[in-house]
Amino acid sequence: GFSMIVLGVESSCDETGLALHDSERGLLAHALHSQVAMHEEYGGVVPELASRDHIRRAIPLLNQVLTQAGISRGDIDAIAYTQGPGLAGALLVGASIACGLGLALDRPVLGVHHLEGHLLSPLLSRTPPEFPFVALLISGGHTQLMRVDGVGSYALLGETLDDAAGEAFDKSAKLLGLGYPGGPAISRLAEFGDPGAFKLPRPMLHSKDLNFSFSGLKTAVLTLVKNQTTNICEQDKANIARAFVDAIVDVLVAKCLTALKETGLKRLVIAGGVGANRQLREALNEAARKRRFDVYYPELEFCTDNGAMIAFAGAMRLQRDPQAATKDYGFNV
Numbered sequence: 297g298f299s300m301i302v303l304g305v306e307s308s309c310d311e312t313g314l315a316l317h318d319s320e321r322g323l324l325a326h327a328l329h330s331q332v333a334m335h336e337e338y339g340g341v342v343p344e345l346a347s348r349d350h351i352r353r354a355i356p357l358l359n360q361v362l363t364q365a366g367i368s369r370g371d372i373d374a375i376a377y378t379q380g381p382g383l384a385g386a387l388l389v390g391a392s393i394a395c396g397l398g399l400a401l402d403r404p405v406l407g408v409h410h411l412e413g414h415l416l417s418p419l420l421s422r423t424p425p426e427f428p429f430v431a432l433l434i435s436g437g438h439t440q441l442m443r444v445d446g447v448g449s450y451a452l453l454g455e456t457l458d459d460a461a462g463e464a465f466d467k468s469a470k471l472l473g474l475g476y477p478g479g480p481a482i483s484r485l486a487e488f489g490d491p492g493a494f495k496l497p498r499p500m501l502h503s504k505d506l507n508f509s510f511s512g513l514k515t516a517v518l519t520l521v522k523n524q525t526t527n528i529c530e531q532d533k534a535n536i537a538r539a540f541v542d543a544i545v546d547v548l549v550a551k552c553l554t555a556l557k558e559t560g561l562k563r564l565v566i567a568g569g570v571g572a573n574r575q576l577r578e579a580l581n582e583a584a585r586k587r588r589f590d591v592y593y594p595e596l597e598f599c600t601d602n603g604a605m606i607a608f609a610g611a612m613r614l615q616r617d618p619q620a621a622t623k624d625y626g627f628n629v
């Protein structure tokens with residue numbers, strides 16, 4: 297049959313991701329370089345450093361995926377890059393590389409919305425969900441509940457009014473003196489915490505809508521940290537981490553249940569970096585068993601930013617509309 301190979305380029309933040317997706321054979325290859333070690337000493341992403349590192353890494357990673365897939369540059373039929381949202385300089389690197397390659401290879405290029413990449417990433421797994429489904433998108437920059445009826449058919453059900461879920465993880469982790477990115481660190485520490493030691497608020501748990509608010513939770517963590525009169529010990533930190541994770545997981549699960557109830561759907565899809573969280577997955581799996589719905593996650597490696605989800609989202613867009621990619625090479629970031 298008709299086969300099309302799409303190259304995906306992700307460079308919106310601190311990961312350089314390249315991948316090749318074949319409409320017939322699926323994902324052919326993917327490669328990622330994380331800048332976490334480079335930004336760690338600054339306690340967060342330094343945009344200028346991020347841009348420069350994307351420049352250094354992108355072409356070697358491209359060669360890597362071509363070798364992995366056993367194809368040559370000329371076999372690429374179209375190029376998809378992350379158009380936004382993200383750091384302007386970092387996005388510009390990916391867009392420039394994608395358009396430069398398109399021009400050199402005489403292939404069309406299309407910009408993909410970063411969140412659409414995350415949203416469709418669970419479809420890359422071995423047991424992909426069918427449409428329609430409710431999606432919870434939880435990343436470092438966004439927290440949204442959506443009704444998804446198909447590729448390109450997305451209705452926003454609710455979102456955060458302030459901090460994103462990943463941001464809440466990162467900021468609370470920072471308050472506990474854990475490194476960047478804080479999500480995985482605070483999650484690991486919480487495993488050693490006593491669930492009864494501290495209680496944190498569940499913001500908006502009983503609001504009638506599907507919106508979230510996490511900045512108050514972060515402030516409550518700050519208050520707990522400050523209230524430890526003597527030098528805060530490791531066990532206190534673990535207890536606070538546990539209280540934080542319990543609170544945020546409670547809210548995320550409750551809103552998912554409400555969204556399923558309101559839409560009448562029986563499929564829940566989790567996407568974005570926080571979707572890698574162990575405690576959240578356990579709580580959702582438990583709720584799914586009790587309430588008889590199905591829950592789907594991306595493979596762990598495709599929860600956080602990656603090129604595979606961009607190649608895939610690009611391929612899906614092109615399948616629906618072959619004109620979606622152009623040879624204009626005038627790009628927006």
Ligand code: KG4
Nearest residue numbers: 435436437462477479569570572573600601
């Ligand atoms: O989707 P992503 O890679 O980037 C954005 O588009 O923002 O998400 C990154 C976020 C960070 O806030 C990070 O701390 C969080 O995902 N994260 C986690 C875990 N792994 C990554 N949060 C909680 N538990 C995890 N295991």
Ligand code: ZN
Nearest residue numbers: 414435600601
């Ligand atoms: Zn992301």
